[in-house]
Amino acid sequence: xxxxxxxxxxxxxxxxxxxxxxxxxxxxxxxxxxxxxxxxxxxxxxxxxxxxxxxxxxxxxxxxxxxxxxxxxxxxxxxxxxxxxxxxxxxxxxxxxxxxxxxxxxxxxxxxxxxxxxxxxxxxxxxxxxxxxxxxxxxxxxxxxxxxxxxxxxxxxxxxxxxxxxxxxxxxxxxxxxxxxxxxxxxxxxxxxxxxxxxxxxxxxxxxxxxxxxxxxxxxxxxxxxxxxxxxxxxxxxxxxxxxxxxxxxxxxxxxxxxxxxxxxxxxxxxxxxxxxxxxxxxxxxxxxxxxxxxxxxxxxxxxxxxxxxxxxxxxxxxxxxxxxxxxxxxxxxxxxxxxxxxxxxxxxxxxxxxxxxxxxxxxxxxxxxxxxxxxxxxxxxxxxxxxxxxxxxxxxxxxxxxxxxxxxxxxxxxxxxxxxxxxxxxxxxxxxxxxxxxxxxxxxxxxxxxxxxxxxxxxxxxxxxxxxxxxxxxxxxxxxxxxxxxxxxxxxxxxxxxxxx
Numbered sequence: 001x002x003x004x005x006x007x008x009x010x011x012x013x014x015x016x017x018x019x020x021x022x023x024x025x026x027x028x029x030x031x032x033x034x035x036x037x038x039x040x041x042x043x044x045x046x047x048x049x050x051x052x053x054x055x056x057x058x059x060x061x062x063x064x065x066x067x068x069x070x071x072x073x074x075x076x077x078x079x080x081x082x083x084x085x086x087x088x089x090x091x092x093x094x095x096x097x098x099x100x101x102x103x104x105x106x107x108x109x110x111x112x113x114x115x116x117x118x119x120x121x122x123x124x125x126x127x128x129x130x131x132x133x134x135x136x137x138x139x140x141x142x143x144x145x146x147x148x149x150x151x152x153x154x155x156x157x158x159x160x161x162x163x164x165x166x167x168x169x170x171x172x173x174x175x176x177x178x179x180x181x182x183x184x185x186x187x188x189x190x191x192x193x194x195x196x197x198x199x200x201x202x203x204x205x206x207x208x209x210x211x212x213x214x215x216x217x218x219x220x221x222x223x224x225x226x227x228x229x230x231x232x233x234x235x236x237x238x239x240x241x242x243x244x245x246x247x248x249x250x251x252x253x254x255x256x257x258x259x260x261x262x263x264x265x266x267x268x269x270x271x272x273x274x275x276x277x278x279x280x281x282x283x284x285x286x287x288x289x290x291x292x293x294x295x296x297x298x299x300x301x302x303x304x305x306x307x308x309x310x311x312x313x314x315x316x317x318x319x320x321x322x323x324x325x326x327x328x329x330x331x332x333x334x335x336x337x338x339x340x341x342x343x344x345x346x347x348x349x350x351x352x353x354x355x356x357x358x359x360x361x362x363x364x365x366x367x368x369x370x371x372x373x374x375x376x377x378x379x380x381x382x383x384x385x386x387x388x389x390x391x392x393x394x395x396x397x398x399x400x401x402x403x404x405x406x407x408x409x410x411x412x413x414x415x416x417x418x419x420x421x422x423x424x425x426x427x428x429x430x431x432x433x434x435x436x437x438x439x440x441x442x443x444x445x446x447x448x449x450x451x452x453x454x455x456x457x458x459x460x461x462x463x464x465x466x467x468x469x470x471x472x473x474x475x476x477x478x479x480x481x482x483x484x485x486x487x488x489x490x491x492x493x494x495x496x497x498x499x500x501x502x
Contacts, residue, residue, distance in 0.1 A: 008186055008222060011036045024052045026059050031069050038077035039222060041262055046077055068098035072105045076112045082225045082264050084116045084300060091116075107136035111145040115152040118159065119226050121302035121343045126156050143182045147190055150176075154194045155226055159306075161346030163201045163384035170194060189218045193231045200234040201347075201387045207238055216251070220258060225267045228255065233274060237391060240278060249278055266299050266307075273310050280318055281395055289314050302343045309339035309348045316355040320362075321399040330359035347385050350376045351392040358396050361406045367467075370410055374467055378448045442483050446476050447501055453477075454493045454502060 015023070015033050023029045030053030037046035050070060064070065075090035091109040099106040110133035117126040130153055137145045150173035157166035170191060177187055196215045200207050212235045219231040232255040239248035252275050259267035269292045276289035291311050297304040312335040319329035333356035340348035353376035361369035380389040396403040442450075445466070452462045459473045466473070481487060484495040496502045 007183060008036060008039050010185070012040055023049070024055065027053045027064050031064060031073055034077070035073050038073065038080045041080070041221065041223075041258075043077065043081045043262065046073075050074060050077075067102045068094055068105060069102075072098070072102075072109060076108060079112050079116060080224050081262075082266055084119060088113060088116050103136055103140040104142050107133055107140050107142045107145045110136055111149045111152070114149055115155075115224075118152040118156040119303065120300040121156075121159055121306070121345075123156055123160065123344065126152065141180075143180075144186075146177070146180075146182055147187050151190055151194065151227070154191075155230070158194070158197055158230060160344045161349075161383050161385055161388070163198055164382075166194070167198050167202065167384070170198065186222075189215075190222070190227075193219045193223060193227055197230050197234045200238055202384050204238060204241070204387045204390075209239075209242075212238060220254070225264050225270075228258070229267055229270050232271070236274065236278075237387070240281075241387075241391070241394075245278070245282065249275065252278070265296070266303065269296060269307060270310075273307065273314060277314050277317070277395075280314060280321065281398055283321075289318050291315070305339045305343050306345060306348070309336045309343075309345060309352070312336035312339065313348060313351055313355060316352075316359070317395065317399060320355065320358055320396065323400065326359045326362040330356055330363065333359055346379055346383050347388045350380050350385055350388050353379075354389075354392045354396060358400060358403055358406055362400075362402050366406075366409065369406055371467055373406070373410060375445075378444050382444045382447060442480060442496075442501060446480055447496075449473065449476050450480065450493060450496050450502060453489050454496075 011032075015029075015036060018029065023033050030049050034046040034049040034053070037043070037049065050073065053070065071090070071094050075087055075094050078084075078087035078090060091112050095106060095109050099109070110129055114126055114129040114133050117123075117129055130149060133145065133149050136142075137149060150169070154166050154169050154173065157163075157169055174191065177184075192211070193215045196207065196212055200212075216231050216235050219228045223231065232251065236248040236251045239245075239251065252271050256268055256271040256275070259265070259271060272290070272292055276291050280289050291314060292307075294308075297307055299307075312332045316329045316332035316336060319325050319332065333352050337349055337352035337356060340346075340352055353372045357369040357372035357376070360372065377389065380386065393403075393407065397407070449462060449466065452465060457465070459470045459477075462473050463470045477489075477492075480492055480496075484492055484499075486492045486495050493502070
């Protein structure tokens with residue numbers, strides 16, 4: 001029952017009281033204990049236990065093997081070790097062999113595949129697998145798989161940088177968990193690691209060191225690479241921003257040490273890249289940042305692209321700090337932007353836009369630089385990536401004196417609050433938004449324009465804020481009217497809210 005409910009911490013304590021010889025004698029205990037060890041980041045011990053369960057004297061081996069439990073634990077265990085391609089293949093083989101007669105196991109295997117799709121940034125595949133996994137989970141009342149499935153879905157939104165959507169999925173997952181009575185202990189802690197990342201982006205002022213440390217401690221014990229890294233990056237940047245730079249570096253070293261002990265090479269590389277960025281911002285080294293070699297990137301293709309984007313970004317920042325070679329800095333920023341765009345990584349895109357803008361500004365392209373910053377700000381505002389925007393702006397200000405000139409020359413970033421037309425302005429509470437509108441062709445810039453319209457801004461004011469001409473504003477308004485099937489600005493704002501665009 002505890003296993004089905006996902007009470008891993010309770011089970012670790014319980015197994016600690018069972019004699020080792022008893023565990024080895026009973027196959028069900030051996031396999032269950034291996035499962036617990038895998039999800040407690042103790043893969044070597046888990047593999048040893050699985051081998052011991054094959055001993056002829058182990059009771060109940062035949063019955064368990066008929067439903068493929070040992071193979072399932074091994075398949076999913078590979079994913080906890082970040083051997084995702086191997087786990088994907090083993091999970092599919094297990095589903096083909098045992099899925100029709102073991103629905104609990106099928107839900108777990110499909111959930112594992114969904115998590116791999118999320119980690120690999122295959123978001124359409126993630127959606128397809130999530131639906132299949134949800135059916136198997138609901139039919140078998142498998143709470144632990146539910147927790148990890150929702151974690152995969154929320155993690156996918158975090159990878160995309162859609163913080164607003166991640167928050168929505170998290171809230172809905174909590175409501176569903178309440179409705180189907182999922183035990184709260186493990187769920188709250190796992191979701192807490194995700195909530196830390198969301199809250200840190202949306203409003204970092206609400207994050208406390210105590211809550212962040214608790215989430216990090218949990219992730220260190222029970223989080224796979226993506227969970228632990230997401231938590232580590234958010235907490236270390238939070239500490240660095242608060243002025244606790246030594247603690248931030250120490251946290252990264254703690255995560256790096258864990259990666260070495262557990263042979264998690266991707267976590268090790270991600271940590272090294274963040275350490276290189278912190279070292280750069282600390283102005284500790286005059287030489288180039290120490291980054292991993294390209295030949296070390298042997299992971300899933302999109303995972304490699306994500307790391308390459310971050311490495312190119314750090315290199316661009318280094319070139320900007322030198323105060324020369326701005327063309328090279330621009331080249332690396334474009335590389336980061338290209339890699340991030342290929343995997344729909346909005347947060348890295350925002351940072352890359354800022355670096356590219358500063359390089360362009362240094363090269364004399366002031367107007368182009370302003371547009372890049374504006375585009376990044378619009379994307380940040382739309383997705384609620386507020387800390388990413390704050391982080392890269394403060395980083396560039398610390399690296400280059402030219403950044404202050406660029407940012408001072410930008411138009412006022414705040415939206416107009418006073419309205420000249422009370423009939424146009426519509427308060428947030430007047431029309432409840434309907435979440436989700438994946439088929440809309442309205443662009444982020446047009447959504448930003450609609451926000452300006454909802455605040456009663458004139459075409460001239462909108463043009464000044466978005467750095468475009470009034471004719472461009474009129475052209476966008478025609479496109480918006482056509483897409484929303486409305487005839488005036490009041491109807492456009494109302495319909496946009498109904499569709500959840502505002």
